[in-house]
Amino acid sequence: MSDATYVVSDGHTVDHMDEHPPTSTGISNEKLGMWVFLASECLLFGGLISTFVLYRNKVLPSAPGETAEHLHDAFDIAFTSTSSFVLLMSSLSMVLAVSAAQRGDMRILRSWLAVTALLGTVFIAGQFYEFYEFSAIEGFGFTHSPAWSAFYTLTGFHGAHVTIGIVILLVTLGLTFRGRVGQHNAEAVEIVGLYWHFVDVVWIVVFTIVYLIK
Amino acid sequence: MTDITVTPEAASGDHADDGHAHPTDALFVRTAVILAIITAFEVGWSYLPWWDGAHGLRSFIEISGLLIMMMAKFIIVANVFMHLKFDKPLLSWAFYFGFVLAVIVYMAVLTTFEIWSSGPPGFAP
Numbered sequence: 001m002s003d004a005t006y007v008v009s010d011g012h013t014v015d016h017m018d019e020h021p022p023t024s025t026g027i028s029n030e031k032l033g034m035w036v037f038l039a040s041e042c043l044l045f046g047g048l049i050s051t052f053v054l055y056r057n058k059v060l061p062s063a064p065g066e067t068a069e070h071l072h073d074a075f076d077i078a079f080t081s082t083s084s085f086v087l088l089m090s091s092l093s094m095v096l097a098v099s100a101a102q103r104g105d106m107r108i109l110r111s112w113l114a115v116t117a118l119l120g121t122v123f124i125a126g127q128f129y130e131f132y133e134f135s136a137i138e139g140f141g142f143t144h145s146p147a148w149s150a151f152y153t154l155t156g157f158h159g160a161h162v163t164i165g166i167v168i169l170l171v172t173l174g175l176t177f178r179g180r181v182g183q184h185n186a187e188a189v190e191i192v193g194l195y196w197h198f199v200d201v202v203w204i205v206v207f208t209i210v211y212l213i214k
Numbered sequence: 215m216t217d218i219t220v221t222p223e224a225a226s227g228d229h230a231d232d233g234h235a236h237p238t239d240a241l242f243v244r245t246a247v248i249l250a251i252i253t254a255f256e257v258g259w260s261y262l263p264w265w266d267g268a269h270g271l272r273s274f275i276e277i278s279g280l281l282i283m284m285m286a287k288f289i290i291v292a293n294v295f296m297h298l299k300f301d302k303p304l305l306s307w308a309f310y311f312g313f314v315l316a317v318i319v320y321m322a323v324l325t326t327f328e329i330w331s332s333g334p335p336g337f338a339p
Contacts, residue, residue, distance in 0.1 A: 027302050035305050039312020046316035050323055081257045085250060092246035095295045099239050190297070197296045201288050208284040212260040213277055 034191045038198045045202050048154040049209055058146035071147055072214050074138055076130075083126040084207045087162075090119035091200040098193045104183030110176050113189075116196065117169040120162055127159045151210065158206055161199045168192055237300055245294045249287055256283045 023029060059068045097112035131152070135141040142152045172192050175181040181188050265276045293299040298306045324330070 025302065025304055027304060032305070032308070035308045036312075039309050042309075042312045042316040043319070046320045050320040053324060054327055054329060077257065077260070081253070084253060088249050088253060089246065091249075091291060091295050092242060095242045096239055099237075099242070194296055197291055200295075201291050204284055204287045204291065208256065208280050212256060212280050214260075214265075 028187060031187060031191055031194075034194050038194065041198065041202075045154075045157070045205070048150075048157055049205065052150040052154045052210060055146040055150040059148075060145040068145075070214075071151060071210075074134055074140060075211055076133075077211060079126070079130065080207065080211050083123050083130075084203060086119050086126070087123045087200055087203050090116050090123070091197050093119060094193045094196045098186070098190050101181070101183060101186035101189040104186075106176060106182060109182075109189070110173060113169055113173045113176070117166050117173065120166045120169070120196075124159060124162055124166070127155065127162075131156075154206060154210065158199065158202055161202070165196050165199055168195065237294065237297070241294065245290060249290060252283050252287050252290075256280060256287075259283070 023032075025032065056071060059070055061068045093112045093115040097109055097116060100106075100108040100112060134148070140148045142149055169192065172181055172189060259276075259279050262276075265272065292309065296309075298309065
């Protein structure tokens with residue numbers, strides 16, 4: 001950006017416009033960009049969810065001579081409900097991290113970022129365990145039937161998003177120690193939070209449509 | 215050097231009040247409790263014995279109940295945790311436009327594949 005000095009309406013000058021350039025909307029480009037990205041992600045997950053809905057009843061027997069089991073017969077709803085609860089609570093810890101960043105409370109910010117990453121890791125570990133159970137123990141692998149392919153693709157894509165979110169959280173946590181993230185650019189934490197909450201709302205939809213609706 | 219007059223809100227590029235109060239940590243905790251309760255209701259609802267072998271109206275009520283609770287959770291997280299309720303309305307428009315567009319597009323796709331038909335699956339893959 002240029003070396004422009006901006007005069008705000010109360011008569012003061014703003015020296016740090018490199019970090020917060022004025023926009024006609026009053027919303028920073030980074031934040032608006034993240035929201036537009038999340039809106040486009042709705043279309044991606046909409047496609048994956050629709051594919052699952054189309055193929056959910058296309059099941060095959062796990063072995064010759066056996067009757068085809070529906071996906072719900074293999075699901076452990078109690079286990080997945082616990083995973084869902086963990087991801088839901090990670091949204092709480094994330095929003096508390098954003099709040100701490102806005103207050104400039106670095107110790108609390110780091111703690112909540114670490115808790116959020118940990119809860120995300122627990123969720124992913126649960127998903128790995130679930131995939132292992134289905135594929136290695138029960139014999140329902142990715143290529144078993146169209147229903148299972150659609151299931152692994154949808155939940156796998158979501159898991160990949162959560163994993164990327166964990167990496168972003170850990171990078172943000174590292175940047176707080178180097179002084180590059182804090183109260184002066186709390187919006188950076190807020191934008192990370194937007195992504196994290198989005199993976200949570202996607203799971204809210206996936207949990208209901210894939211696991212609860214029979 | 216260039217002088218540009220902007221409002222303090224525009225200079226900050228964020229924290230647009232629009233007449234709304236800033237959310238507190240207590241609000242976030244209360245919201246999380248509400249979300250946990252709805253999730254518990256959702257799981258409990260899916261386990262009700264009334265739905266065993268449900269068809270027709272009973273199946274419609276079961277699925278509608280789950281979808282209503284799902285949407286309630288979705289909107290609560292978007293509005294409170296993602297700050298849409300406290301932020302500029304433009305952001306709500308941007309996000310919900312994408313969401314509604316996705317719902318319309320894929321409802322059309324599912325209708326094309328005759329997913330709502332109770333008979334033989336027509337074009338369904």
